[in-house]
């Protein structure tokens with residue numbers, strides 16, 4: 001029997017015309033090691049996806065490049081036909097090579113092909129949300145997003161894509177994409193220790209655009225910091241719980257997509273993210289990167305010169 005959905009921490013957010021839970025799920029960790037090949041435990045991967053939806057999660061992040069194709073096929077096997085409430089976000093702009101690298105593939109024909117592959121592996125006629133991925137896992141890289149985003153906007157006009165977002169981008173690339181078509185979300189790397197986007201998050205919040213931090217727990221290198229451990233110990237919580245609760249409290253436009261291959265971790269993360277952090281907790285956590293003070297002073301500087 002499917003368990004009744006838990007009240008997910010963070011409430012909901014509107015991605016275009018689709019309301020999603022702010023607590024979502026990132027499916028990249030379901031593929032094999034280095035995001036290549038099938039998972040070691042196929043049934044466990046299926047169980048994580050079904051549990052995520054049973055817990056009430058309505059936002060799952062994926063990519064045809066995970067596996068490649070494997071993660072999308074697992075999502076289809078576990079959840080198709082998809083509940084109307086579920087939004088599956090995918091991304092295009094990179095493929096995989098035989099060494100497990102992520103070569104960029106952003107020419108119009110590459111993008112059309114990747115969109116087509118996502119449609120096929122997910123088993124849908126239109127994709128809920130496609131992120132145009134520009135940089136790589138290390139961060140954004142310079143270069144024009146315009147032609148690539150125009151290609152996705154054409155596919156959106158044809159009804160093949162419902163909503164568009166951008167990923168691994170600079171603030172300038174976000175602005176350029178928005179000149180082409182509405183952007184409902186920005187997916188960049190951001191967490192307690194990696195806060196280069198503090199200012200961008202505030203700007204997007206002001207414009208009603210979601211910010212979806214990838215690697216919210218540190219990705220392949222889990223977050224570790226003395227201040228994080230100290231706050232977690234004081235609250236009798238795990239560092240992961242504190243890291244997720246901090247993101248939910250950081251800004252209402254932040255949507256979580258923590259990754260895990262384990263049902264136990266999925267449940268721990270859902271429960272843990274409902275922690276309430278005090279002003280003192282947040283001030284201590286800000287010392288990990290100096291991020292908030294940098295953001296605040298940058299905002300103040302900008303406002304005073306505008």
Ligand SMILES: NC(=O)c1ccc[n+]([C@@H]2O[C@H](COP(=O)([O-])OP(=O)(O)OC[C@H]3O[C@@H](n4cnc5c(N)ncnc54)[C@H](OP(=O)(O)O)[C@@H]3O)[C@@H](O)[C@H]2O)c1
Pocket residue numbers: 025026027028029061062091133136137167168187188213214215216217218219220222240257258259260261262264265266268269
């Ligand atoms: N746009 C992009 O370029 C890009 C890049 C990277 C990721 N993403 C997306 O962002 C999502 C999240 O990022 P991510 O998966 O890289 O990193 P993450 O969510 O920061 O961390 C995932 C790691 O944390 C571990 N973990 C999760 N919950 C845990 C818990 N309660 N206790 C202990 N360990 C725990 C997982 O291991 P277990 O499996 O053992 O739980 C996994 O190794 C991805 O799944 C993907 O959808 C996008």
